[in-house]
Amino acid sequence: MASAFRRGSEALLDPSTEPRPPCVSKRPSRAMLNLHRVYEQNRQRVQQNLKDGVKVPEPIAVPQAKGKPRLLLMGQRRSGKSSISSVVFHKLPPNETLFLESTARIQKDSLNSFMEFQVWDFPGQIDVFDNPAFPFDMDAIFGEIGALIWVIDAQDDYLEAVARLNATILHLQRSYQHINIEVFIHKVDGLSDDYKLDIQRDITIRIQDELSDQGVENAPVNFHLTSIYNHSIFEAFSKVIQKLIPRLGQLEAILTNLCRTCRFEKAYLFDVNTKIYIATDSTPEDMASYEICSDYVDVIIDFTEVYGSWQRTPEWRKRLEGPPWEQKLEDQVACEWAESGMVLADAQRPIMLREVDRFLALVAIMKEGSYEKMPQINMNVDVVVKGLTEFFEITKSKMTPTAVPGGVTAVGGNGVMNGHGMVGDGR
Amino acid sequence: MADYDQPTMGASTAAAAAHAQLKKVKKQKVLLMGKSGSGKSSMRSIIFSNYLARDTRRLGATIDIDLSHVKFLGNLTLNLWDCGGQEAFMENYLSQQRAHVFSNVGVLIYVFDIESRDVDRDLATYVNIISALVQYSREAKVFVLIHKMDLIQPMTREDVFDRRVALVRRKTAEAVAIVRKQKPEVSGVGGGLPGPGGGGGAMMAGSLPSPELSTPIPDLEVEMQLFATSIWDQSLYKAWASIIHDLVPNLSVIETQLASLGVAIDADEILLFERTSFLVVSKWTSPEGESNPYGDRFERMSNILKAWKHTCSKYTGTPRNAEQFSDFEYKMGANFSMFVTKFTTNTYILVCMPPGEARFNSAKLNVAAARPWFRFLDGPMIAPTAGIGSSQMLSGLAAAGGEVA
Numbered sequence: 049m050a051s052a053f054r055r056g057s058e059a060l061l062d063p064s065t066e067p068r069p070p071c072v073s074k075r076p077s078r079a080m081l082n083l084h085r086v087y088e089q090n091r092q093r094v095q096q097n098l099k100d101g102v103k104v105p106e107p108i109a110v111p112q113a114k115g116k117p118r119l120l121l122m123g124q125r126r127s128g129k130s131s132i133s134s135v136v137f138h139k140l141p142p143n144e145t146l147f148l149e150s151t152a153r154i155q156k157d158s159l160n161s162f163m164e165f166q167v168w169d170f171p172g173q174i175d176v177f178d179n180p181a182f183p184f185d186m187d188a189i190f191g192e193i194g195a196l197i198w199v200i201d202a203q204d205d206y207l208e209a210v211a212r213l214n215a216t217i218l219h220l221q222r223s224y225q226h227i228n229i230e231v232f233i234h235k236v237d238g239l240s241d242d243y244k245l246d247i248q249r250d251i252t253i254r255i256q257d258e259l260s261d262q263g264v265e266n267a268p269v270n271f272h273l274t275s276i277y278n279h280s281i282f283e284a285f286s287k288v289i290q291k292l293i294p295r296l297g298q299l300e301a302i303l304t305n306l307c308r309t310c311r312f313e314k315a316y317l318f319d320v321n322t323k324i325y326i327a328t329d330s331t332p333e334d335m336a337s338y339e340i341c342s343d344y345v346d347v348i349i350d351f352t353e354v355y356g357s358w359q360r361t362p363e364w365r366k367r368l369e370g371p372p373w374e375q376k377l378e379d380q381v382a383c384e385w386a387e388s389g390m391v392l393a394d395a396q397r398p399i400m401l402r403e404v405d406r407f408l409a410l411v412a413i414m415k416e417g418s419y420e421k422m423p424q425i426n427m428n429v430d431v432v433v434k435g436l437t438e439f440f441e442i443t444k445s446k447m448t449p450t451a452v453p454g455g456v457t458a459v460g461g462n463g464v465m466n467g468h469g470m471v472g473d474g475r
Numbered sequence: 476m477a478d479y480d481q482p483t484m485g486a487s488t489a490a491a492a493a494h495a496q497l498k499k500v501k502k503q504k505v506l507l508m509g510k511s512g513s514g515k516s517s518m519r520s521i522i523f524s525n526y527l528a529r530d531t532r533r534l535g536a537t538i539d540i541d542l543s544h545v546k547f548l549g550n551l552t553l554n555l556w557d558c559g560g561q562e563a564f565m566e567n568y569l570s571q572q573r574a575h576v577f578s579n580v581g582v583l584i585y586v587f588d589i590e591s592r593d594v595d596r597d598l599a600t601y602v603n604i605i606s607a608l609v610q611y612s613r614e615a616k617v618f619v620l621i622h623k624m625d626l627i628q629p630m631t632r633e634d635v636f637d638r639r640v641a642l643v644r645r646k647t648a649e650a651v652a653i654v655r656k657q658k659p660e661v662s663g664v665g666g667g668l669p670g671p672g673g674g675g676g677a678m679m680a681g682s683l684p685s686p687e688l689s690t691p692i693p694d695l696e697v698e699m700q701l702f703a704t705s706i707w708d709q710s711l712y713k714a715w716a717s718i719i720h721d722l723v724p725n726l727s728v729i730e731t732q733l734a735s736l737g738v739a740i741d742a743d744e745i746l747l748f749e750r751t752s753f754l755v756v757s758k759w760t761s762p763e764g765e766s767n768p769y770g771d772r773f774e775r776m777s778n779i780l781k782a783w784k785h786t787c788s789k790y791t792g793t794p795r796n797a798e799q800f801s802d803f804e805y806k807m808g809a810n811f812s813m814f815v816t817k818f819t820t821n822t823y824i825l826v827c828m829p830p831g832e833a834r835f836n837s838a839k840l841n842v843a844a845a846r847p848w849f850r851f852l853d854g855p856m857i858a859p860t861a862g863i864g865s866s867q868m869l870s871g872l873a874a875a876g877g878e879v880a
Contacts (some may be wrong), residue, residue: 336789336790337790339786339789339790340786340787340789340790343782343783343786344783344786347779347782347783348805350775350779351779351805351807351813352807353769354767354769354772354775354776355743355744355767355772355807355811355813355827356807356810356811357768357769358766358767358768360763360766360829361763361766364763364829368829368831368834373831373833373834377809377829377830377831378809380809380830380831380832380833380834381806381808381809381830381831381832382806382832383806383808384808384809385808386805386806386807386808387805387806388803388804388805388806389802389803389804390800390802390803390804391800391801391802391803392787392790392791392799392800392801393787393791393793393797393798393799393800393801394791394793396801
């Protein structure tokens with residue numbers, strides 16, 4: 049694990065200084081110590097969660113289940129659960145969600161991305177906990193690690209929804225404490241900013257009061273204001289999913305380091321298919337930069353579709369590999385993945401994008417005037433992309449001994465890279 | 476247009492005359508007509524004022540005629556007459572303001588609302604408009620847009636459109652036949668008209684053959700094209716790009732230049748966009764690029780780039796019409812490379828090309844080097860000499876390629 053980081057953090061070149069060859073030092077750097085601290089914090093938090101005192105053999109054992117992390121969408125009927133999952137995971141245009149039928153049974157979707165997810169869409173009329181005729185298997189539903197997303201229609205009377213949510217939280221707190229509870233206060237487009245915040249405050253207070261009456265303190269409940277008609281739903285999902293990523297702190301540390309070294313304003317790691325960002329650097333988040341980065345990903349997808357989707361003829365290739373080039377086409381390009389750069393007309397602020405693997409892309413907003421330093425920035429980004437690839441290679445292997453920090457040497461950088469970098473047009 | 480190209484491409488004897496003609500900024504009168512609520516002002520706002528489709532809900536009804544001058548490239552100004560479509564106004568155009576509205580028209584854009592209940596009445600108005608048009612501006616081109624196609628189910632769209640096209644064509648022929656019969660009478664009226672409309676007539680002297688108006692020609696025909704459009708997708712850009720395409724002066728010069736640039740930098744495709752509207756002014760495609768399965772890619776690119784421009788303006792907080800980005804590079808591994816960059820003052824250029832760093836960098840240099848040869852897009856110009864650029868650019872390519880590789 050740490051090896052990926054060291055390469056990611058130490059080999060970064062400061063664009064303002066002379067480029068120096070990447071070196072691997074034996075001495076623990078400040079970045080490493082920092083990471084170690086982040087790691088320790090994570091571990092302590094995890095162990096606190098496992099209050100039952102089960103002895104965990106490995107230090108990083110989050111309640112890791114066999115299956116895929118699961119997102120459960122619940123809430124009153126007509127609150128917008130199916131619309132949310134269609135817009136975010138199936139790219140349905142928001143105005144077409146009007147025609148969605150109401151969900152009659154649990155809709156299970158599997159999402160194949162950088163991590164494999166399951167999205168379960170529950171019909172609103174069914175109460176999972178109070179269904180004597182048809183008792184649900186609680187362990188089958190809540191056994192996996194994941195998040196419960198409770199959708200509340202902000203434009204409707206929400207008292208009943210809040211009451212049901214409270215009952216649900218109490219149930220979960222008893223036996224499934226590891227599940228994050230995310231409350232989406234939904235359909236807030238068209239509400240004034242003041243009104244939105246009032247609603248959020250009201251709901252928060254109602255839930256906390258009820259929970260503390262029942263003696264439950266510090267339940268993992270988070271609130272998000274969302275709407276499918278703007279980027280807010282994607283941002284909320286980003287936050288939800290980030291909590292499920294093992295070792296998110298280290299991912300963020302890579303990006304923070306990149307931003308500091310290359311003087312980026314903001315960097316995002318996007319899941320290209322859903323436009324959810326799975327990590328960003330530590331500077332404060334703002335909606336505007338997320339929007340432009342996410343639209344940038346869209347533009348690139350569109351360009352790729354129009355110009356990259358058809359097979360060129362062999363003659364074309366032959367001509368391009370012939371004189372005066374005399375090189376294979378693959379050797380003529382600097383980067384086998386998609387890369388892109390763009391300069392805004394005001395203040396010459398560039399934005400750059402780099403594909404990391406088949407699912408992920410790194411998008412960063414730079415400071416003005418850094419376009420001239422693109423070559424050096426590209427070198428740094430190369431290193432970071434390599435680090436990220438290894439990171440996911442390791443986290444994907446489900447906490448096998450290689451992932452234990454002690455097993456640094458087990459990660460052969462080149463092997464990982466070669467296995468990965470073959471697909472040129474991965475979208 | 477034909478009468479502009481020939482002198483510029485031809486021998487130097489005609490150069491002086493051509494020069495004089497090119498210096499004059501060309502103005503084109505464009506009429507935008509159709510029933511009230513059919514979407515005329517909406518499409519105008521989207522194309523020329525960078526509105527988003529959903530923003531057009533805010534627009535109210537147009538009262539009488541909304542006149543605007545749109546500067547398109549350096550040497551073409553569109554006099555856009557957005558004519559309010561309520562019946563009272565329509566009658567007024569056809570009676571009192573007939574000569575004022577319909578004389579010296581370069582292009583008539585007629586918009587039909589596909590959802591309209593009273594098709595017969597729409598068509599009756601259309602026939603009246605067409606008769607008035609051929610009466611006063613026989614040279615005018617007609618573009619019929621069958622609008623709001625998004626409201627028709629995708630499965631039946633083509634059918635509905637085809638049926639409507641047949642109907643409109645028949646009605647147009649009827650209108651022309653009526654005028655043809657009335658010819659002697661009309662020419663009498665027409666002869667008296669250049670008086671009141673004289674102000675407009677003077678500046679249009681080049682394109683309007685006013686003396687011929689009085690001599691009846693039996694084979695009176697209306698040149699028309701029909702498009703299915705919707706503001707919610709790229710079809711609107713397709714229609715407007717072909718409207719603009721016919722109005723741009725020096726078109727064949729642009730096309731030859733673009734082709735020699737394309738060959739020199741080894742591109743697959745080059746698109747030239749106007750700066751504010753992002754309509755495709757001209758394009759060139761290599762034989763290899765022709766096999767691209769996306770036939771609608773030109774209007775798609777307009778649509779994509781315009782949406783992108785809007786995002787940028789939201790981010791930077793600058794006005795919608797301002798320039799938003801100056802350079803956009805994209806390299807898709809060993810698949811293809813492309814860039815969009817500011818070209819001349821009034822245009823952006825998109826180049827799609829084979830992959831390869833050296834090729835890409837030299838293409839960027841060459842596009843920058845080719846700028847002077849397209850300077851005539853920005854304004855009254857010095858007539859370009861035929862066949863320019865290719866030799867210089869080729870040598871430039873070799874130099875740049877060597878340097879980078």
